[in-house]
Amino acid sequence: MSRQALAGFTVLDLSESVAGQFCCRMMADFGADVTLVENPGGSSIRSTGPFDPKTGESLLFFHLNHGKASITIDTGSEAGRDALFALLDKADAVVVGKTIDREEIARRNPRCIVGFISDFGDDGPYAHWRGSEMIFQALSGMMYVNGRPDREPLYGVGHRASYAAGVGAYIGLLSALYARKSTGRGQIVSLDVAMNTSSMAPPSSLEYAYSGIRVRRGDDRQPFMSLKCCDSWVGVWIYPHTWASFCEAIGRPEMASDERFTTGALRQQHWAEATAMAQEMVGNLPSDDLVDRLMKQRVLVAKAYQALELRDKVQHLIDRNYWQSVETDNGPRTILGPAYRFSATPRTVRGGPPPHAPANASESAPANAGRSA
């Protein structure tokens, strides 16, 4: 096994959230010993969809927890609390949500980095609010710009805000671990998913502060164009210097000198017409042909890939051996490739997610990891 960037660090995941479990899974990806601490009923994410219709497994839990070990602790019992404190005393980092006393952990183990991840924090005007993906996106300023001006704004898909918050927490925790070498001390790293989401919102917030001008949904799509080919949609981003190449590539070179489109300002004004004219040219083309033609002309383009296409057909991902698999109790299952590729410390996934061991203080290793728990 190659060396691992976070080798030797012991991490406990008591977060019970998508953000927290993703943060800890990244730590497991890069070599930390991560243990998911579950109550006797199991992590709530185990019962959160989507589920594999054949096995009933939560695919969300799978994706967030491969490579971790698990321990079941009934924190309601005295024995359980003792067991938890024994683990906490040895941990380099712990990720918790609102229900755990983070100050107490910090007092008991001053070298521990305590990550506190919650939707809105436990103070402030929204401390009592409940969050979810649409709620975070709505508050962040991002949702407002998604979709058509004459229709309801769209929130997106899945739990992307929580994943982003997981990466934000990972950044905070690792920087605190890095500082521990010189300070000799741990600290508490707090992150709200809601604030994290707004920190990633488009610069329209600053544009408003600068100019007082509000960007509206559907405005300003120029220079982006979505085109429907005979088999799929394609997205094109047309910089001023690639406008003529774009017109050439779609087989309508005269568009480049059409007086409606000769400058950026004019194209902005007539973008719907430009899009309609381009659409006429490409509607019967296979999307791969259009993408090839545009790439040859150095026009920025991408196909709106569908999930199955990403697994089975996208040659780029096949070339890069992107899809991998891990063993689970139900046999091998596909996992996504590494987010980051390190020359010296590549990702090593130790196994599938840990099975739930319901008895108090019982442990389980990553599924079929071939190591002792």
Next chain:
Amino acid sequence: MSTLPGPLTGLRVLDFTTAWAGPMTGRILAFLGAEVIKIESSKRLDGWRQHTAVFNPKRFPDGEAGERPYNRNALFNSQNFNKLSLTLDTKNPTGLSLVHRLAAISDIVICNFSAGTLDRMGVGYETLKTLKSDIIVIEMPGFGNSGALATAMANGATMEMAAGMCAMIGYPDGPPTTTGQVYPDPMGGYNGAAAVLTALMHRQATGEGQYIEMPQVEASMQFIGEELLYAFATNSNPQPHGNRVRWAAPHDAYRAAGTDQWVTIAVETDEEWQTLCRLAGFPGLASDERYAAFANRWDNQDALRETIESWTSQHSKFDIAEQLQATGIRAAPVQDSADLHASPYLKARNAFVRLTHPEAGTHDYQTLPFKLSETPGAQTTASPCLGAHTRQILTEILGLTASELDELDRSGITSNIPA
């Protein structure tokens, strides 16, 4: 030079980045206390200075470009806080040798140009590690350094398409939809910083630096991992379905009082549905069997829009959200950029810091959300004017003399005016 009280204080970063993702990675490291030197050539500025773009008044203080619009652009100024700005023409051998001298006393180099650009510039990892054996170099190509699309260019919008996200987002039967204007860009900013920190931990433990390839599309795909795995498990592609989700119904954005004002409401349980019917005054609906049980309500949720909007459109989006959240139902106003600046929640989180920029004036800028109790980091300085720190860096860090600096200016290797 920098004395920010952050966890990365004492580290030096060379920042060869453009637009959003790369600059945001440097911004995060600078927030955490690293000294980040942003290097631009006066012949090729960060694209978000938009030196050659069509003037758009929304991006400038008071809608005015000013004499040096490249110093006043909201895009650039939103992502380069705490950084020092150095201009160097790296195509000139003298300029390149100065970059090499800086790299020899730096810890990290970040770059989000297309794959292979650092090598072509003469500052690739293999070169730099001969100058500084434990250096960490990250490149952030859209698709990656290898594979069929290695040379393809990308930006946030096309990356969201290529990551499989857009095909899952849209109105029923509508086109795939991009989000957050270009959401994968800030995802890339975060992922770049996370990758650098991972390599820093390894360097701290072993003394070994390394090269990081951070393919932005692949890293973004993690954020929809369970949706991809579900498609594989069912052998079917997810279809766009507006704002629907599996676990709640109704779950949508509804018109509130005012023009283009919206409130989101997510009803998870049958009890929450009864509560909503009571608050909104829909007594008939509470007992309507099309909606009483979750499965029926989920199937029939689209028919609820008109009724729900008959209530929401009479009230402010903020009031409805407050009222529903007070009863335990998830709800939130759909906030625009003006709402963000007025948000009591963001105010309580100190999410904005007031900074003065020498050419853009004083404004409230959004800051970053990581809160460290002992080594907090901070966003203390507005984004730099082009070349603002060139002389300072070359004098204080590299020890150049005044006459050497003048010669660099005369020959155009350094310049705080775009070529």
